[in-house]
Amino acid sequence: MSTAFLTLDGISKRFDPRLTLGDRIAARFGATVEDRPVRAVTEVSLTINPGETLGLVGESGCGKSTLGRIVAGILPPTAGTVTIDGEPVLHNGRKVTTRVQTVFQDPFASLDPRMRIGDTVAEGPIAHGLVTKANAADYVRGWLQRVGLEPDFADRYPHQFSGGQRQRVAIARALAMQPDLLVCDEPVASLDVSIQAQIINLFLELRRDLGITCLFISHDLGVVRHVSDRVAIMYLGRIVEVGSTEQIYRDPKHPYTRALLDSVPRLVLEDDALVEFNAITGEIPSPLAPPPGCTFHPRCPLAVDACRRDVPALMADGTDRLVACHVRAMERNAAATTALEEGR
Amino acid sequence: MSEAATPLGRFWADFKDSPVAVVALVVVVAIVVLAIGAPWISPQNPYDLGGLSLLDARRPPGHIGTGGYVHWLGTDAQGRDLLSAILYGLLISVQIGFMAGCVALAVGASLGVIAAYAGGLIETLIMRIVDLQLSFPAILLALVLVALLGQGKAQLVTALVAAQYAYFARTAYGAATTERRKDYIEAATATPLSRTRVIFRHLLPNCMPPLIVVATVQIANSISLEATLSFLGLGLPVTEPSLGMLISNGFVYMMSGRYWISVYPGIALIVLIVAINLVGDQIRDQLNPRLRR
């Protein structure tokens, strides 16, 4: 896609267990040492268009946070490249661009407890020459106001704020770097429901006013649906389905997406309603020993032989949608053949 | 908000709650003030050999000497006024203790934090050397170094720093490996900020709490190490009597009833070390999240 703004090309991330000197010596002498790598992310290719918000959804351990950290330039990928407007995010394992900024999940951990929040917000812009030291105070006040905080809060320390206010500070810190892409890693997961709504509204407002492109990582399908233009579903390190939010929530094609959507508890507003749960059976396999073939096959109601053997590729399924599923591909082929035969 | 605004303000508010620690802090401050003021408040300059009279040697406390003033704590074998000698000795102990403690803190903490942040070969190299050194008793290392370097304040401080930086490095390393995984470090890396900035502006300040605890203990330790070395005759030259040397000088007279020559410098040393340790204990309790109320 030529319009793509952020491009992830074949990103993989393996965490090799760190062997100590003793382990290595023992291994040399033939001892068995646990050295299986964790494949957190496997061959992920994605694009985000300018001004778009892509929701990245998955359960714990699926690699969504690792992928987010790679995009944010915190972790170097084992393979593949991340480029923004054709410019690499990382060079020799060091982040070289300020155009990507991050908002983290836990606002209690993401702000330096020993720094006044004004200094926290000003630090990056000063270091990168976006503002002079002399003008930094006004610059910071402007951003604090922009995220709905009193400008005078600049002199306070993080412990003087509630979770929601801290998350606003974290957002101000990221925006003060004037980024083109914001990586939001579960930005509302640790907030109370009423505060969550405030932060979501702030996010929607800022995105509209500043035209920022966003990668929005969350396990909360409701929140993702609300803020995203497109959604990518991850399972055990791979993207299993990507498509527009509306398409995916209305008509999920991958069996995992469908099961995930079915698992979400809904608000029940009918008296004496007997709520049915269509829970997926089984557990998420360990990324230390992912199943062969399609990683979802042990839990999949539709699995066939091919699923146990080959890894399905992400393939177009209708307009603007990619699905990685053998069964879906076969259905598509069958439908195409029927159509062809009927046409004949 | 009734809470004090700065982290330091909150810390002091908690500290005030322990009367023992406050008293200990007052004692430490008093001793430091007395030691620094020694040249002005002590009746005699014990380094000025011309001012000493052998007629006053080994006099008991309360004796009025040839100088015409009362020797409240008695005199030693050279006829030095013990009170003056103790005040001057304290000055040396405090100087050496704080200098050694602070330099060891700076060196050790930097090494530990750098090792934790850099990882890989640098980490292995620094931490293995530190481990190796921690397996020797500090006193042994200090003894060897003083023997090699010779006598003198600078040499003594060097020896003490070399003997003690490893404790700081270990502590800083431990704290930094926990801190560096926290989001605010990742946030700084992701901005991106330079490595030096991340290490010294974010990582190091947040590793300070445990380091301050170790620092108080190590200052007390270097004071007692210095006293030990001086007691063994390896510390400072005889012309600059530190507490250890005073104790050592009086040791031979202990059994002949002239207890004061050893005992009073000993008491001064113990009071100083205990007071520093009590302050350190309170700081540790306050910084320990598990003991926090």
Added chain:
Amino acid sequence: MSALLLEVRDLRTHFFTRAGVVKAVDGVSFTMERGQVLGLVGESGSGKSVTGFSLLGLVDPPGRIVGGSIRLDGEELVGMPLDELRRLRGRRIAMVFQDPMMTLNPVLTVGAQMTLAIRAHEKVTGVAARERAASVLTRVGIPDAAARLDAYPHEFSGGMRQRVAIAIAMTHSPGLIVADEPTTALDVSIQAQILHEMRELSRESGTALVWISHDLATVSSVAERIMVMYAGRLVEEGPTATVLRDPRHPYTRGLLDSLPATARPGQELRQVPGNTPSLLALPPGCPFAPRCVRASERCVEDPEHRVDAVRAFRCHHPLERAA
């Protein structure tokens, strides 16, 4: 046996901290019938968890139950000697925590812990206890339970560990289980499994459940009745569907409006302004008044309990009932 299982009257649990008295639970009253599932919702600091802990007498200093009464089967629990309370816990009232490791001992096998739990209240042989343990584990959906008895907690996944914790709570078929955010730490697919299983277990064994959660959706799918807490007080209580469909208290309305599910995607949510209040500096009268769009001068006075046909609420300016 009467249908009434639990009667809580004017429960007050306060924490005496250096900064002042935190009234975490301040005058909570409710009743529960046998086998009922009661949802207790609120945000952090609302006192929902402390209410749960108070029911089992598990409030640690500086916290203390300072007033009120908790009657389980007519027996008063407040002020009961600790050893009597211990005999009650596990047998007649049990707890499931958000983190199953609060219940599980990491150095004992699951089987050992379960036999201990069984033999704490019943005189049975080790072999019989083991059999019981295996059957309870099977009931909570752990496959190959007999073999899994010899596994340690760390050998189970998060969802399985929570199942073991639930099994331990179920061992003596207590009349009441207090579940504090039991599925919050779990993934959605596992959460759905556990929700389903706990509801079934409660139905089969007639165990009543207090289901404490911040998540209205999970509560709505398990609980018959719902209680909404704010700043240590109950603000609304009634049949779950009625309350959520047609709330009378503005805070309940605000909570519902904060859910993305209730708005069109991409549209601004109707948010509750302000922050959750500090329990050390509560305003006089209704604690929600500073954040409430309907508040008036009257709200500086404590609103009394009001009831309509099916529910109770505490508000001077309740929302009108939908037709």
